[in-house]
Amino acid sequence: MRWLRPLGLALFWCAQWLAFVLTIEHGCPPWLAFALATCAGLWLVRRAADRTWAGLMRPLAFPASVCLTLSPIAVPSWVWLIALVIGAILYPRLDKKDAPLWRAPADLGSALARLLPQSPQVVLDAGCGLGDALVQFSRHWPAAQLRGIEISPLMRWICRQRLKSARIEAGDMWQLSWSGADLVYLFLRPEAMGDAQTKCLRDLAGTALVAALDFPLAASALASCRLASGKTLWLYRVAELAAPDRVLTPD
Ligand SMILES: C[S@@+](CC[C@H](N)C(=O)[O-])C[C@H]1O[C@@H](n2cnc3c(N)ncnc32)[C@H](O)[C@@H]1O
Numbered sequence: 001m002r003w004l005r006p007l008g009l010a011l012f013w014c015a016q017w018l019a020f021v022l023t024i025e026h027g028c029p030p031w032l033a034f035a036l037a038t039c040a041g042l043w044l045v046r047r048a049a050d051r052t053w054a055g056l057m058r059p060l061a062f063p064a065s066v067c068l069t070l071s072p073i074a075v076p077s078w079v080w081l082i083a084l085v086i087g088a089i090l091y092p093r094l095d096k097k098d099a100p101l102w103r104a105p106a107d108l109g110s111a112l113a114r115l116l117p118q119s120p121q122v123v124l125d126a127g128c129g130l131g132d133a134l135v136q137f138s139r140h141w142p143a144a145q146l147r148g149i150e151i152s153p154l155m156r157w158i159c160r161q162r163l164k165s166a167r168i169e170a171g172d173m174w175q176l177s178w179s180g181a182d183l184v185y186l187f188l189r190p191e192a193m194g195d196a197q198t199k200c201l202r203d204l205a206g207t208a209l210v211a212a213l214d215f216p217l218a219a220s221a222l223a224s225c226r227l228a229s230g231k232t233l234w235l236y237r238v239a240e241l242a243a244p245d246r247v248l249t250p251d
Contacts, residue, residue, distance in 0.1 A: 009061075010084050016041050016062040038063045089154050097191040101129050101155065104187060104213070105229040109136030112185070112211055115223045115235045120144050120183035120209070126173040126196070127151070131159035133185055134166055147181065149173045178203040187213040194218070197241050206239035217241060 016037045023033040041059045068075040090101070119141045125133050128148025138146055146166035150156040153170070160168045169176060178184055178199060186196050197217045200210050210217065214231045219241045221234040 010088070012041070012044075013061045013065070013084075017065075020062075020066065034063070034066055090152050097189055097195065098151070099127060099187070099189040099192065101152075102187065103130065104133040104136065105227050105231060106136075107227050107229075108133055108213065108233065109140045111225050111227050111233050112137075112235075113140045115211070115225060115233065116183070116209065122147065122181045123183045123185065124149070124178055124181035125185045126178065127186075127188060128159055128168060129155050131162045131166070131168075133187065134159070134163050137185075138163060138166070149176055174199065181208060183209045183211065185211045185213070186215075188215060190215045200238050201241055204238045206237070208238045210236045210238060210241070212236070 019040065020033050020037040023036060024030050028036075038059070041062055065075075065080055069077060121143075122145045123134075123137050123141065125131075125137075125146075125148045128134055128150045129152075131148065134146050134148055137144065146163065148159060148163075148166060148168045149171060150159060150168060151170075151172055156168055156170055159166075174195065181204060184200060184204065186193075188196060193212070193215050196210075196212075197219070200208070200217075204210075209222075212234045216232070216234045217236055219236055221236055222240075224232055224234045226232050
């Protein structure tokens with residue numbers, strides 16, 4: 001039930017606000033109502049032992065929104081409703097291991113072009129977001145077929161506007177096939193890298209290459225480099241993913 005996750009986040013937040021307002025209406029001092037609603041959130045999240053981004057956002061969203069509403073800038077309450085709607089449009093379904101949008105650094109394409117032994121023919125960006133990485137790839141390898149998979153309709157639409165010639169598919173990268181790509185680029189979350197490695201082994205040819213940004217796979221990399229942003233880019237050959245060995249540390 002992936003789509004229940006963002007909904008659960010929103011309901012949790014609304015319940016804290018409701019508890020806050022109702023306890024004040026019943027005569028509780030506002031500081032105590034705030035502390036009670038915040039502590040209840042922290043207690044529930046601790047029980048769930050959820051260390052993902054959503055797990056961290058859950059206890060922080062309520063105190064942050066109260067502080068901003070009561071602060072000198074006095075963020076009006078309807079802003080939170082709009083934030084919820086935007087969040088739901090951006091991420092209609094998101095699992096624990098799914099990465100939210102972080103944009104590829106501007107030097108990704110040139111760094112990857114230096115690492116690759118030859119130009120790729122079919123490049124897949126699994127979770128292509130706004131298309132930042134694919135736009136760079138299209139400049140470096142104009143003859144390559146570019147393919148992206150993106151779960152968020154809004155980001156997919158923006159990506160398609162930026163890359164008319166690329167094939168941007170709607171859906172869940174874990175359900176759709178990655179086969180046919182000779183280069184797969186991954187900018188995901190640490191929790192997703194194990195599943196990504198299994199998926200590469202299942203879907204890709206042994207000769208295909210996998211580029212992983214920021215979070216490595218459990219295998220020896222063919223090469224790696226550090227980008228200007230401080231992020232590391234690793235390059236792997238699929239045939240060598242089968243025997244998880246060591247994670248190469250960048251020079
Ligand atoms: C960290 S961003 C990377 C964006 C892009 N690859 C880049 O480097 O600029 C991860 C993207 O993956 C998308 N995503 C997360 N989980 C997904 C899934 N299960 N299926 C498809 N897309 C997913 C998110 O919506 C987000 O746009």
